[in-house]
Ligand SMILES: Nc1ncnc2c1ncn2[C@@H]1O[C@H](COP(=O)(O)OP(=O)(O)OP(=O)(O)O)[C@@H](O)[C@H]1O
């Protein structure tokens with residue numbers, strides 16, 4: 139596995155990417171001429187007002203939506219659909235209710251044709267990594283929201299993606315669980331050496347996890363802003379520099 | 395407290411012998427209570443029936459005592475006559491039900507998945523489903539004769555639609571977000587069907603199976619009232635005709651029993667297959 143990991147890349151490039159939808163016959167421009175390079179192993183956070191196109195951008199990267207013009211490239215190859223080097227974590231855990239935790243986590247590998255024994259073995263490893271070893275035979279109904287979200291995370295990690303696409307993965311969690319999960323995400327990101335694109339509403343979460351923060355504007359004529367977060371890890375939310383970054387982000391949203 | 399801690403504390407509480415005995419008594423007590431609250435009313439009705447009949451509050455020629463019915467039931471079963479009727483009836487409704495299952499489930503899965511097939515078949519389906527199977531029975535007799543074929547076919551016809559419709563809706567109601575999730579992991583169309591759509595539709599298919607089983611028994615009676623000389627439905631009519639009222643009620647009881655039995659069997663199978671949907675119990 140180690141040699142596979144060193145070969146792993148997970149670079150993302152957007153070239154003049156545009157996407158619009160039609161709502162009641164009228165076109166709605168959501169992403170306009172977006173250019174961006176995400177480095178291998180980087181954690182990029184995407185923030186922006188509701189409706190600014192965060193999910194749309196993530197779905198284009200996932201291969202679930204096609205761009206109108208421009209290109210999204212993964213490791214230099216254009217995205218034409220879903221791909222094995224990517225895994226998506228949606229806002230909801232999207233677990234199969236008829237499978238146990240183990241079955242759900244192994245699901246991704248199994249549909250990719252991995253031998254069930256090997257899939258289970260790898261699944262167990264990642265279930266332990268997200269701290270659910272005692273619950274591998276539980277059904278989704280028996281899990282709390284935070285636990286279910288961790289199962290979704292383990293399922294994504296089990297396929298060992300180069301790129302992890304996360305759409306507000308902690309949005310539905312209570313404040314305490316959220317903080318714990320942010321810590322866990324950071325650790326896993328470091329240990330797995332995976333490129334992470336994290337859509338979030340939560341500015342602190344972006345500052346805690348991201349190398350850079352992409353701010354999508356609400357008005358489509360404004361251009362997106364990219365802010366590098368130059369802070370040592372693990373980050374301390376109460377540190378002066380962290381607080382200064384947060385003020386900077388708030389200013390971007392016109393808040394002080 | 396984690397699930398395991400919870401488990402452990404239960405084991406500890408039940409640790410000593412007397413605690414175990416208490417636990418046992420408490421459990422069997424609640425079980426008896428549950429049983430009573432479930433069947434108490436039924437028993438009371440039967441007891442009232444028995445009392446009313448023996449005391450002459452109701453005409454025993456129309457409502458014979460429960461004892462008389464049970465003894466007619468016993469004679470019929472031990473003599474083998476009613477057993478023959480049961481076998482014939484089960485064969486009719488069983489064949490029809492099996493035929494409906496074999497046709498409706500695959501067709502329903504297909505119709506739920508492929509829009510164009512559903513669009514093409516839906517108008518016909520709606521028309522057939524709104525036409526009472528009983529109204530069509532004379533047509534079936536005309537086409538298939540008065541023998542077994544028309545009897546089985548009318549039951550088959552009536553059981554087909556509930557099962558077909560619940561299979562279709564089961565497939566369509568599978569969460570599209572789960573399907574998208576599977577696609578993201580690279581599942582082929584067939585894999586999505588096998589691993590997501592099919593298991594997701596199972597609870598709804600079971601609803602259809604239970605509806606169809608009930609319908610099969612209902613239609614059985616109707617079909618056996620015309621041109622039959624065997625079967626439980628025939629026995630109900632025939633006994634009434636010959637004024638063997640206890641035997642008539644015995645046959646009705648058997649019908650009710652068959653209905654209960656088939657429903658329990660399906661509920662049991664559903665519990666086994668869909669343990670996940672009530673995993674918290
Ligand atoms: N499938 C679709 N069809 C039509 N319009 C869509 C579709 N998906 C998104 N949109 C529109 O695109 C815009 C951006 O949606 P998107 O979901 O990307 O926003 P978001 O930034 O993720 O918002 P939120 O923070 O609320 O999740 C919205 O105005 C939405 O109405």
Ligand SMILES: [Mg+2]
Pocket residue numbers: 192193194
């Ligand atoms: Mg969104």
